[in-house]
Amino acid sequence: MLTVRAPATSANLGSGFDVFGVALERPADVVRLEKADRVTIEMTGAGSQYIPEDPEKNTVGAVAEALDAPARIQIDKGVRPASGLGSSAASAAAAAVGLNELYDRGYSREELVPIAAKGEAVVSGDAHDDNVAPSIMGGFTIATEKGVTQVDADIPLVACLPDIVVSTRDARNVVPESARVEQMVETVGNAAALTTGMHRDDPELVGQGMHDTVVTPARAKLIDGYEQVREAALAAGATGVTISGAGPTVIAACAEEDRRRIASTMLDAFGERGVDARVYQTRIGRGAEVF
Numbered sequence: 001m002l003t004v005r006a007p008a009t010s011a012n013l014g015s016g017f018d019v020f021g022v023a024l025e026r027p028a029d030v031v032r033l034e035k036a037d038r039v040t041i042e043m044t045g046a047g048s049q050y051i052p053e054d055p056e057k058n059t060v061g062a063v064a065e066a067l068d069a070p071a072r073i074q075i076d077k078g079v080r081p082a083s084g085l086g087s088s089a090a091s092a093a094a095a096a097v098g099l100n101e102l103y104d105r106g107y108s109r110e111e112l113v114p115i116a117a118k119g120e121a122v123v124s125g126d127a128h129d130d131n132v133a134p135s136i137m138g139g140f141t142i143a144t145e146k147g148v149t150q151v152d153a154d155i156p157l158v159a160c161l162p163d164i165v166v167s168t169r170d171a172r173n174v175v176p177e178s179a180r181v182e183q184m185v186e187t188v189g190n191a192a193a194l195t196t197g198m199h200r201d202d203p204e205l206v207g208q209g210m211h212d213t214v215v216t217p218a219r220a221k222l223i224d225g226y227e228q229v230r231e232a233a234l235a236a237g238a239t240g241v242t243i244s245g246a247g248p249t250v251i252a253a254c255a256e257e258d259r260r261r262i263a264s265t266m267l268d269a270f271g272e273r274g275v276d277a278r279v280y281q282t283r284i285g286r287g288a289e290v291f
C-alpha cells in the first residue's frame with residue numbers, strides 16, 4: 001500500500017481571504033491507498049465517526065473520480081473535521097498526491113491543486129484552493145484563478161482548537177457581501193506586509209499582516225471566547241492572531257521563544273470561558289509526503 005502524510009493547513013491568515021494558506025508541520029492526515037475495482041473508504045482517527053465513508057460524500061471520492069483512479073482508501077484523521085485546520089482538504093490533498101503516484105498519472109503538484117479542490121466542493125459547495133494548495137505544495141501559498149504561487153517560509157505558530165464545531169458552510173454565510181474602500185486599502189496593506197514577512201521569515205511582519213476588519217469580526221461571533229483568547233495571546237507576545245480557516249481554531253504567529261507561553265495562555269483563556277480546547281505548537285511546514 002502507498003502511504004501519504006498530508007498536513008493540516010491554515011487558510012486566510014486574516015488579510016488573505018480565500019487566497020492565502022500555510023501548511024502546518026503538525027497535525028496531519030495519514031492516508032493509505034491501493035488499486036481496486038471501485039472506490040472504498042475506511043475512516044479512523046480524530047472525529048472519524050462524523051465523516052461519511054460514502055465516496056459521494058467524502059472529499060477523497062471526488063478526487064478519485066477526477067483522476068479516474070479507483071482505490072481502497074484508508075484515512076487516519078489527525079485533523080479533526082470542521083476545525084478550520086483544513087481537515088477535509090488534508091484528505092483530498094493526500095488522495096490527489098497518492099492516486100497520481102499509484103496510477104502514474106504524471107500531474108505536477110500545482111496541477112493536482114484544482115483536482116484536490118474538487119473534493120472541497122463536495123463539502124462546502126465551492127472548490128476552494130486555499131487549503132489544498134499548501135497541503136499539496138507546502139510552505140505559504142497564494143492561490144488565485146491564475147494558479148498557485150508558493151513560498152517556502154519558516155514562521156512559528158500556535159493553533160488552538162476549541163471544542164466547538166463551526167462548519168465552513170455556516171462560516172461562509174456570515175461573510176459580509178461588501179466592504180468599504182478604506183477597508184480594501186487596509187487589507188491590501190496588510191496582505192502585502194504578510195507576504196513580505198513570509199519572504200523574510202519575519203514573524204513581526206507576518207503577525208502585523210494578519211489583521212483583518214472585514215471577514216474575521218463577522219466570524220468571531222461564532223467562536224465563544226475568541227476576543228479573550230486573541231487578547232491573551234497578544235499580551236503573551238503573539239505578533240498576530242486571527243481565525244484559522246473558517247474557524248473555530250484560533251491561530252497565532254510568534255517568535256520561537258514565546259510559543260510555549262502563548263500556547264498555554266490561549267488554552268487558559270478558553271478555559272476561563274468554560275470552553276475545552278487543545279493546542280498545537282507548530283510552524284509552517286512541508287506539503288504532502290509519500291512513503
Ligand SMILES: Nc1ncnc2c1ncn2[C@@H]1O[C@H](COP(=O)(O)OP(=O)(O)OP(=O)(O)O)[C@@H](O)[C@H]1O
Nearest residue numbers: 058059082083084085086087088091123168245246
Ligand atoms: N475526508 C474527510 N475529512 C474530513 N472531513 C470530511 C472528509 N470528507 C468529508 N468531510 C466533511 O467535511 C466537513 C468538514 O469540512 P470543513 O471544510 O467544514 O472543515 P475543515 O476542513 O476543518 O475547515 P477549513 O476548511 O475551514 O479549514 C464535515 O462535514 C465532514 O463530514
Ligand SMILES: N[C@@H](CCO)C(=O)O
Nearest residue numbers: 011018128168245246
Ligand atoms: N477560505 C475558506 C477556507 C475554508 O475552506 C474560508 O475561510 O471560508
